[in-house]
Amino acid sequence: MSTSTNAQHQAIISILEQDHIHPDIFKSSLNLQGKLSIAFPSHTACAGETIERVVTKDIPSLVYRPFVAGGEGLKGSDRFTL
DSSP states (O other): OOHHHHHHHHHHHHHHHHTTOOTTTSOTTOOOOEEEEEEETTEEOOTTOOOOHHHHTSOOEEEEEESSOSSSSOOTTOOOOO
8 A cells, every 4th residue: 555545544544543433343454446336327437527406316337346355355245335
């Protein structure tokens, strides 16, 4: 993990700890590097894109794909609530 990525990771962990999200729920060694895709029935969102309400009124599907398979971090079968 790069220095800036590690700093961002530690910042996220600090915020979660402040909000009393316990390590047994969200372990501090968790690697969050990956791609989150948000797809509405009529459109797949891109980073930084503004989407009209008519597109976002339908329930989207969310897919997280970790950059590194296996090892320490998320697996394709891990589930989280957004």
